[in-house]
Amino acid sequence: MTTEATDTVLHAVCATDPLTAADAVKWFTTHTPPGAEVIGYLFAARAAAWVRIHPDGTVEGADPDTDLLAEAYEMVLFDEQRELRWLHTAGGRGTAVALSETLAALPPGDDVTGDPPPRRVGVHTRLLAGSLSPHERDGWVTLGGERYATAYLPYAFDGKEIMQIEVAEYVTEDTHGNVDVADTRLIRLCTADHADVLFHPAATTHHQPERASV
Numbered sequence: 759m760t761t762e763a764t765d766t767v768l769h770a771v772c773a774t775d776p777l778t779a780a781d782a783v784k785w786f787t788t789h790t791p792p793g794a795e796v797i798g799y800l801f802a803a804r805a806a807a808w809v810r811i812h813p814d815g816t817v818e819g820a821d822p823d824t825d826l827l828a829e830a831y832e833m834v835l836f837d838e839q840r841e842l843r844w845l846h847t848a849g850g851r852g853t854a855v856a857l858s859e860t861l862a863a864l865p866p867g868d869d870v871t872g873d874p875p876p877r878r879v880g881v882h883t884r885l886l887a888g889s890l891s892p893h894e895r896d897g898w899v900t901l902g903g904e905r906y907a908t909a910y911l912p913y914a915f916d917g918k919e920i921m922q923i924e925v926a927e928y929v930t931e932d933t934h935g936n937v938d939v940a941d942t943r944l945i946r947l948c949t950a951d952h953a954d955v956l957f958h959p960a961a962t963t964h965h966q967p968e969r970a971s972v
Contacts (some may be wrong), residue, residue, distance in 0.1 A: 768926075773853070778850055797811070807821075843855045857943055879928065879929050890918060913947050920952060
């Protein structure tokens with residue numbers, strides 16, 4: 759890797775006790791920066807879904823009648839400055855970890871920052887597979903394609919054709935100078951047109967977007 763690491767490091771805290779998915783959402787969103795929107799996705803045995811978290815901790819999905827947290831076993835939320843990772847372990851509870859470049863923005867918990875702390879090397883834009891179209895509900899968009907299941911994302915349709923996600927990348931360096939990617943952090947969803955991606959890679963943060971399916 760030739761990209762030079764910055765002095766910006768990634769901090770992490772772990773909730774002291776195992777939390778339910780709902781409690782993990784509350785633990786994280788209570789400390790949401792003013793004006794920030796928390797979105798993300800979760801996995802359950804029978805479904806995978808994107809969600810929007812309201813300031814009161816209410817979870818909104820594309821289907822308002824489904825209790826998305828009830829059967830979730832994994833969840834990732836983010837609000838541009840922070841990210842939450844929750845994984846079920848036993849009895850409906852699991853480990854919750856929050857990450858941010860700003861330690862003061864994190865909820866209370868046990869410090870689990872790496873030693874040495876991972877340093878940011880850049881922000882990359884990845885494409886989410888499929889094409890965008892309007893959703894029947896305001897504030898949501900449909901992402902679909904022939905090779906992938908249709909997904910519904912918490913993003914207002916703006917007429918663009920492609921959904922992207924910005925990801926920060928962090929590295930560590932050992933005593934011999936070897937650099938390894940230690941972590942990544944989701945930042946935000948954004949959109950683009952095919953022409954912007956195919957013919958104007960300089961419009962992205964650092965390089966032409968990578969194609970991914972999230």
